[in-house]
Amino acid sequence: MSVASSHTPGRVDRVARLPGSISGVAVAEAGAAVLIGLLLLLAFGLSPLNGDVVWALVWGRQITEGMLPTYATELASTPHPLATLLGAVFALLGRDGAYAAMGAFGYLSYGFVLVGTFRLGRIAFSWPVGLLGAAVMATSLSLLSFASIGYLDVTAAALALWAAGLECQRPRRGVLVLALLAVAGLQRPEMWLLSGVYWIYLVPGLTARARVGTAALAVSAPVLWALGDLIVTGDPLFSFDFTHEAIIAVTGHTGAQERSLGPFFNSLRSILRLPGLLAGLLGLVLALLSRRRPAYVTVALAVASGLAIELQALAGLVILDRFMFVPGAALAVLLGFACLGWLSDPRRLPRLVWAAGGLLVLAVYSASAVGHLRFEADTPSRLDQPELARGQLRALVRQPGARAILDHCGPILASPVLAPYLVYYLDAPRGRVVARIGPGARSYVRARTAAATTFSGAKVFKPSLPGFREVAGNGSWAVLAGSCAKPPGTTG
Numbered sequence: 001m002s003v004a005s006s007h008t009p010g011r012v013d014r015v016a017r018l019p020g021s022i023s024g025v026a027v028a029e030a031g032a033a034v035l036i037g038l039l040l041l042l043a044f045g046l047s048p049l050n051g052d053v054v055w056a057l058v059w060g061r062q063i064t065e066g067m068l069p070t071y072a073t074e075l076a077s078t079p080h081p082l083a084t085l086l087g088a089v090f091a092l093l094g095r096d097g098a099y100a101a102m103g104a105f106g107y108l109s110y111g112f113v114l115v116g117t118f119r120l121g122r123i124a125f126s127w128p129v130g131l132l133g134a135a136v137m138a139t140s141l142s143l144l145s146f147a148s149i150g151y152l153d154v155t156a157a158a159l160a161l162w163a164a165g166l167e168c169q170r171p172r173r174g175v176l177v178l179a180l181l182a183v184a185g186l187q188r189p190e191m192w193l194l195s196g197v198y199w200i201y202l203v204p205g206l207t208a209r210a211r212v213g214t215a216a217l218a219v220s221a222p223v224l225w226a227l228g229d230l231i232v233t234g235d236p237l238f239s240f241d242f243t244h245e246a247i248i249a250v251t252g253h254t255g256a257q258e259r260s261l262g263p264f265f266n267s268l269r270s271i272l273r274l275p276g277l278l279a280g281l282l283g284l285v286l287a288l289l290s291r292r293r294p295a296y297v298t299v300a301l302a303v304a305s306g307l308a309i310e311l312q313a314l315a316g317l318v319i320l321d322r323f324m325f326v327p328g329a330a331l332a333v334l335l336g337f338a339c340l341g342w343l344s345d346p347r348r349l350p351r352l353v354w355a356a357g358g359l360l361v362l363a364v365y366s367a368s369a370v371g372h373l374r375f376e377a378d379t380p381s382r383l384d385q386p387e388l389a390r391g392q393l394r395a396l397v398r399q400p401g402a403r404a405i406l407d408h409c410g411p412i413l414a415s416p417v418l419a420p421y422l423v424y425y426l427d428a429p430r431g432r433v434v435a436r437i438g439p440g441a442r443s444y445v446r447a448r449t450a451a452a453t454t455f456s457g458a459k460v461f462k463p464s465l466p467g468f469r470e471v472a473g474n475g476s477w478a479v480l481a482g483s484c485a486k487p488p489g490t491t492g
Contacts, residue, residue: 029115033158036111037104044148046103048390048455052077053106053150054420057098060087061424068232070430071242075419078243081228082186083152095424102150109155110147113329114138116161120301121333123168124294126344132336132362137329139369142270146322152187157325159184160191164301164330167198168294172205178217185221188323190308192222197304244316263319264310270321271328272335275365280331282361283338295337302330335365389447389455390421392476396445397425402472402479405443409484413444417457443481444468452476 049057055077059069063084071079086105090098114134121130137143147154163180166173178195185191199218203211226236235241268277284302287295305326313319339362342354396402406412406426411434414422419433422445426432447453472479 026119029119030112033111033115034108036114037108038111040107040110040148041104044107046100046387047148048387049099049103049106049150051417051420051457053083053102053152054099054424056080056083056087056152057090057102058087058420058424059084060089061091061095061098063088064091071229071232071238073423073430074434075414075416077420078239078246079229079232080152080187080239081225082155082183084228085186086152099424103148106147106150106152106154109152109158110144112158113143113147113154113161113325116158116165117329117332119165120161120168120298120330121336123165124292124298124333125337125341128340128343129333129336132340133329133333136272136276136332136335136365140271140328142321143325143328146325151322153322154325156184156188156191157329160194160301160305160326161329164297168297171293172202174202174214175217178214182217182220186225189222189225190305190312190323190326192219193308193311194301194304195219195221197300247316247318264306264313264324267319267321267324268328268331271324272331273365273368275361275368276335277331279338279361279365280335283334283336283341284331286341287334287337290341298330298333298337302327302334305330339365389449389452389476392452392474393418393421393445393455394425396472396474396477396479397422399472399474405471405479405481406445409443409481411442415456417455418445442484443479446478446480447476448473448478449476 056079059071059079062069069079069084070076086102087098090101090105092098093101114137117137118127118130118134121127121133123130143154159180163177163184166180167177177198181191181195181198185195195218199214202214206214225239229238230236232238265277272280280302284299287299306324309319309323309327312323339358342351342358397406403426406422410428410432412422412428412432414433422428422433447456467482468480470478471481
């Protein structure tokens with residue numbers, strides 16, 4: 001006997017529904033996502049964007065100025081088309097406006113992930129399940145941290161979750177679902193597999209003409225990514241090769257990531273914590289036993305997105321926490337089903353047993369969340385000092401004396417984290433900022449405080465190099481230069 005019967009109308013069915021039309025509810029949910037993003041922005045303010053995101057702003061500005069993006073710069077990160085395109089759009093707001101818009105977009109994406117998780121749980125199971133799933137994601141410090149520094153992996157996760165919700169709402173939705181996954185696929189390659197699997201699922205009900213059109217949409221993301229790389233660098237596989245070489249440079253390993261299931265589950269644990277991960281896997285089993293088609297969509301989302309990430313690891317790439325938000329959110333919904341799915345189950349005895357077990361699981365999970373909630377409450381103060389360091393870096397390069405030295409005494413030595421900020425604020429051309437001191441490097445920017453050191457990604461304060469002296473600075477940063485610097489007395 002299955003744990004839950006197929007969805008039947010009646011008294012219990014009302015638990016799974018919200019009042020109002022579907023379109024009205026969708027608009028209200030989208031509005032709630034925007035509101036969440038705005039409230040977080042007001043509460044936390046802008047935090048320093050991650051260097052990968054700043055590179056996207058650099059490349060976006062280059063596009064608006066009629067240039068090809070400088071993807072092959074020494075310290076650059078892997079280019080992602082969606083981030084670069086957003087950088088180009090936001091560049092219309094000016095340098096500071098683009099930076100602020102990208103930071104605000106991260107919080108907005110966070111809101112859409114939370115509401116997308118709720119929406120998926122509501123449509124697939126019931127609104128209490130969706131609410132608990134959203135609450136689980138809201139207590140994930142990993143999700144909030146990556147959203148606050150502008151990572152568009154959060155945006156891609158939001159698009160995938162809303163696509164899954166649309167499919168749950170109306171089977172074989174088709175073009176709209178594929179379109180959302182295609183946009184997400186311009187940021188995260190694992191979305192390509194989701195698009196392919198969904199297209200295969202659609203094929204039996206499509207005409208020959210529709211199959212061709214939807215197939216083109218399903219493969220559009222990897223094709224556009226490769227085409228962009230080809231135009232900019234001459235190599236359609238530049239992004240993959242660049243990432244693979246960077247991993248080898250850092251780890252010294254080639255080939256597939258060893259024991260990739262370890263990093264895979266560790267990343268899920270960082271999002272859900274161990275009790276949440278175990279409860280999500282239990283919910284996955286219960287969802288399969290429920291014999292509900294919408295439940296299968298949620299399970300498929302968790303399994304297919306997880307498999308795609310694992311395949312990337314086997315191809316020699318790494319598994320990072322920010323890649324795991326889609327399977328993490330799907331498992332959060334399934335956690336909600338494990339704890340509260342009994343609310344929509346009509347049978348008495350299994351329902352009572354399920355209720356007792358589900359509430360026990362919920363109690364264990366809630367106890368594990370207390371420490372994380374306390375840590376998250378301190379997020380604004382943890383972001384204040386790095387943001388001060390970034391603000392003073394921007395002020396430094398605007399000092400006439402410091403700007404003159406940095407313009408004249410190049411290349412400039414900087415950490416990989418600091419480099420995109422210098423390139424962004426100085427409009428530095430390729431090769432102007434370097435990672436290693438050498439015969440050509442004639443200046444460098446050094447952190448003066450612990451917060452600036454943390455912000456720059458340096459493990460220790462960089463000491464003065466022979467022949468270099470401080471020629472400009474402020475509270476957080478110092479500019480040091482060699483023989484190219486002007487005599488003392490020219491500090492800005």
